Amino acid sequence: MSTAATSIKPAMKTKKSQGKYGGNVLVYALSLAVVALTLGPVLYGVLGGFRTNAQLAQAPAALPEPWVLSNYTGVLNNPEFWRYALNSTMIAVLTTVIVVVFGIMAAYPLARYQFRLREPIFMVFVLGLLFPATVAIVPLFILISRDLNLGNTWWGVALPQAAFALPMTVVILRPFLMALPQELEEAAQLDGTSRIGFFWRILLPLSGPGMVTVGVLAFVGSWNAYLLPLLLLQGEMRTLPLGVADFSTEHSADTAGVFAFTTLAMIPALIFFLAMQRRIVSGLQGAVKG
Amino acid sequence: MTEGVKVVSATVPARQGTAAEARPRNTAAERGSRSPKRKLRAPADKRKNLEILFFVTPALLLIAMFMLVPIIQAVRFSVYNWKGFGPLVDFVGLQNYVRVLQNEVFTDALVHNLVIIAGSIIIQLPLGLAIALLLNRKMKIQGLLRTIIFVPYVLSEVIAGVVWFQLLQPQYGLIDTVLAKLGIQGPAQGWLGTPDLALWTVLIVLTWKYLGLAVILFLAGLQGVPDELYEAAQIDGASWWQIQRKITIPLLGPTLRTWGFLSMVGSLQLFDMVWILTGGGPANSTTTMATFLVSEGTKRQNFGVASAASVILFIVALILAVSYQQFILKRDTQPDTSRKRKKVRR
Numbered sequence: 001m002s003t004a005a006t007s008i009k010p011a012m013k014t015k016k017s018q019g020k021y022g023g024n025v026l027v028y029a030l031s032l033a034v035v036a037l038t039l040g041p042v043l044y045g046v047l048g049g050f051r052t053n054a055q056l057a058q059a060p061a062a063l064p065e066p067w068v069l070s071n072y073t074g075v076l077n078n079p080e081f082w083r084y085a086l087n088s089t090m091i092a093v094l095t096t097v098i099v100v101v102f103g104i105m106a107a108y109p110l111a112r113y114q115f116r117l118r119e120p121i122f123m124v125f126v127l128g129l130l131f132p133a134t135v136a137i138v139p140l141f142i143l144i145s146r147d148l149n150l151g152n153t154w155w156g157v158a159l160p161q162a163a164f165a166l167p168m169t170v171v172i173l174r175p176f177l178m179a180l181p182q183e184l185e186e187a188a189q190l191d192g193t194s195r196i197g198f199f200w201r202i203l204l205p206l207s208g209p210g211m212v213t214v215g216v217l218a219f220v221g222s223w224n225a226y227l228l229p230l231l232l233l234q235g236e237m238r239t240l241p242l243g244v245a246d247f248s249t250e251h252s253a254d255t256a257g258v259f260a261f262t263t264l265a266m267i268p269a270l271i272f273f274l275a276m277q278r279r280i281v282s283g284l285q286g287a288v289k290g
Numbered sequence: 291m292t293e294g295v296k297v298v299s300a301t302v303p304a305r306q307g308t309a310a311e312a313r314p315r316n317t318a319a320e321r322g323s324r325s326p327k328r329k330l331r332a333p334a335d336k337r338k339n340l341e342i343l344f345f346v347t348p349a350l351l352l353i354a355m356f357m358l359v360p361i362i363q364a365v366r367f368s369v370y371n372w373k374g375f376g377p378l379v380d381f382v383g384l385q386n387y388v389r390v391l392q393n394e395v396f397t398d399a400l401v402h403n404l405v406i407i408a409g410s411i412i413i414q415l416p417l418g419l420a421i422a423l424l425l426n427r428k429m430k431i432q433g434l435l436r437t438i439i440f441v442p443y444v445l446s447e448v449i450a451g452v453v454w455f456q457l458l459q460p461q462y463g464l465i466d467t468v469l470a471k472l473g474i475q476g477p478a479q480g481w482l483g484t485p486d487l488a489l490w491t492v493l494i495v496l497t498w499k500y501l502g503l504a505v506i507l508f509l510a511g512l513q514g515v516p517d518e519l520y521e522a523a524q525i526d527g528a529s530w531w532q533i534q535r536k537i538t539i540p541l542l543g544p545t546l547r548t549w550g551f552l553s554m555v556g557s558l559q560l561f562d563m564v565w566i567l568t569g570g571g572p573a574n575s576t577t578t579m580a581t582f583l584v585s586e587g588t589k590r591q592n593f594g595v596a597s598a599a600s601v602i603l604f605i606v607a608l609i610l611a612v613s614y615q616q617f618i619l620k621r622d623t624q625p626d627t628s629r630k631r632k633k634v635r636r
Contacts, residue, residue: 027424031431034421035438041498042441044464045453060467098352106349109342121346128353130611131361134559134580135604138587138596139363140356142374163356166349195341224446226562227580231588241448245566248452255456266449273444274437280444281506 042266049260056255071260081264083236084243087154091229091239092222094158095165099218100211102162103169104177108199110170111177112185122174128167133160133228141231152237157229161222169214172283176210177203213283216276223269240265361604367597374591386598396599399577400606402489406578407557407610409493410500411550417497418504419546423534425505426512436509443502451566454495458482458567482568485575492567492576499563500556504549511545512538547618554614558607579603 048056049071050064075081109115110122133140140160145151150159180203188198226241233242244265248258273280368387371380390396425435442450457464460480469476477484481491515538523533539546561580564570570577570585579599587596 027427027429030424031429031435034424035435037498038438038442038502041450041453041457042445044457048456057462060462060464061471102349102352105345109345113338113342115339115342121350124350124353128357130608131357131604132555132559132607134561134583135600135607136357136360136364137584138593138600139360139367141587142593143356143360143363159352160356163352166353170349195338220444224448226446226448226565227584230565231584241446241562244452245448248455255459258452258456262449262452266445269446270441270444274440277437277440277444281440281510284503285507285510 045259046263048256049263051256053254053256068256071256072264074257075261075264080236080243081261084238084240085265085268087233087237088223088239088241090154091157091161092219094154095161095222096215096219098158098162099165099169100215103166103173103214104204104207104211106166107170107173107177108203111174112180112203113195122170125167125170128164129171131164133164137227137231140228144232151232152234154237156232157225157239158222160228161225162218165218165221169218172214172217173207173210177207180206209279212276213279216273216279217283220273220276220280364597364600367593368601370594372594374593382594386594387602389595390598390602395574395577396579396582396602398574399579399582402576403558403560403578403606405489406493406496406560407554409490410496410553410557413493413497414501414504414553415546415550418501418508418549419539419542421501421505422508422512423538425509436506439502439505441502442499443506445499447499447562448566450495450499451563454498455482455567458491479572483572485573488568488572488576492564495567496557496560496563500553504553507545507549508542511542514545515541551611551614551619554610555607558603558610579606 047064050067050069052068055062055065106125110118110125144156144160148156150156184202184206185198188202193201224241225239226245229239229242233239238246244262247261251257366378369381369383370378371382371386372378421439425432425439429435458466458481460466460476460478460483463480465481466476477487482488519537519541520533523537528536559580560578561584564576564578564581565584568576570581580603583596583599583603586592586599
């Protein structure tokens with residue numbers, strides 16, 4: 001926070017010399033305040049990981065002095081951390097693959113075939129949007145852990161997550177596929193391509209951006225999920241969010257360690273999600289706007 | 291993509307056989323082949339129907355298995371007194387619902403959900419709008435600022451919750467330390483430990499987490515406002531503030547309303563952040579419907595009661611969603627028939 005406060009001044013000076021509107025100064029100052037409030041807690045966690053518990057207790061609001069790496073190396077040498085990361089990755093990958101494959105398959109006839117039940121079937125997906133996993137969480141837990149014997153497995157989490165992500169996926173993908181020009185399909189038919197051939201050779205390559213968008217949304221959802229893994233996964237099958245939550249309660253006295261663990265859990269995901277920011281935003285907008 | 295959605299909505303046929311919806315796969319084949327236009331191409335039609343079946347079945351099966359079956363089960367469990375073992379024999383009718391609705395912890399939880407819904411919208415709407423207008427100016431660092439604003443949203447609620455839990459520690463947390471320097475003393479039990487403050491504290495953390503989404507969606511809506519309108523208004527001598535009030539915000543209406551809907555649905559399902567920050571405490575002052583049903587189901591093994599609570603949660607969500615559609619989203623266009631169909635799609 002203190003860094004943000006000091007860096008306002010140079011920004012003000014440069015802007016004043018450039019622009020004729022005095023309002024710019026205010027805009028930049030306000031922007032910096034927003035940035036400081038947004039990033040402050042995250043940066044505090046990152047920096048806190050470089051401090052010792054004694055430093056944190058003595059002066060909670062200070063910078064690391066000296067910088068210690070032991071918290072971070074401790075987490076990186078902790079096999080549990082890597083195990084959680086592996087579980088999170090595998091579950092997210094499984095979820096994403098199922099969602100994208102099943103989603104594009106379902107969206108294709110709903111977008112480009114003419115048949116009587118097209119709209120009723122699409123309505124099934126739209127209605128699916130209304131049911132969050134929370135509503136069915138208790139029977140879902142019983143179904144997966146008892147009836148299907150998939151408790152404490154990657155598939156046990158990935159399958160229901162995919163089911164609950166599919167409605168959104170189909171709702172986003174269908175208009176995307178509908179927007180592909182009809183001429184393409186006609187041209188392919190004239191060349192003797194079947195509808196399945198059109199799907200494989202033309203539609204799939206062209207719908208890459210749409211599939212990336214829904215894939216990223218499914219991956220983010222799975223990576224960040226907490227409730228379903230909380231009920232279904234124990235011990236070394238736990239995912240990173242469960243690991244972070246448990247680490248913070250088990251080592252509540254070791255604040256610096258908690259910060260280091262949390263930071264390492266968020267950094268790879270943060271980089272990936274921010275790189276995919278455009279996809280996430282366009283996906284959300286696609287789903288939001290009607 | 292937006293365009294696409296609009297086209298879809300406009301071309302939806304007015305009515306579809308609802309009975310057919312119950313057995314989609316069989317009837318898809320029958321209807322298709324009976325359709326008069328294609329009578330002459332029966333083999334091709336059969337092939338087409340098989341294709342449709344092949345493409346649509348996996349997704350529908352997955353949804354039936356993991357969404358439909360559990361939801362039906364929830365309704366079934368809700369009328370039995372069931373502790374999770376043995377057959378479902380102890381039929382109790384609506385007694386579980388009565389128990390849930392008479393349970394003060396649940397009714398308080400419902401109120402907490404409603405407070406979070408209202409609080410989120412009341413705080414995030416003006417704040418998000420202000421930040422979006424701020425960032426909508428042509429600035430060199432605009433892209434960077436947007437990315438930064440989006441950071442809390444892409445973090446998981448658990449990670450955000452754990453970090454804030456540390457920041458909010460009584461006395462030794464960053465927030466109390468900074469306040470102490472300013473001569474303000476934080477509450478003795480901590481922000482999350484004081485029943486009267488805990489819910490508001492959770493609300494502030496949620497605001498931090500989700501404001502980025504509002505800003506990003508509003509910004510996208512702002513890009514859709516044609517530049518000519520601004521130019522025309524400027525030529526007419528309108529001030530920046532007048533332009534925002536008379537042009538930008540009204541044109542942003544649909545985006546604001548749909549964001550409000552998303553925010554509401556999210557607040558109704560609130561679980562992760564509360565579970566991490568307070569676990570529903572202190573003294574049940576932050577329980578939500580979701581934390582209530584999870585602790586009834588997993589900690590106390592009251593599956594009947596938990597299921598009744600989840601059915602109630604769904605009904606509340608449905609009522610709010612339908613009324614929101616009716617009273618707020620309706621304004622987006624004239625209430626003609628195509629509009630009604632469009633609403634269903636959302």
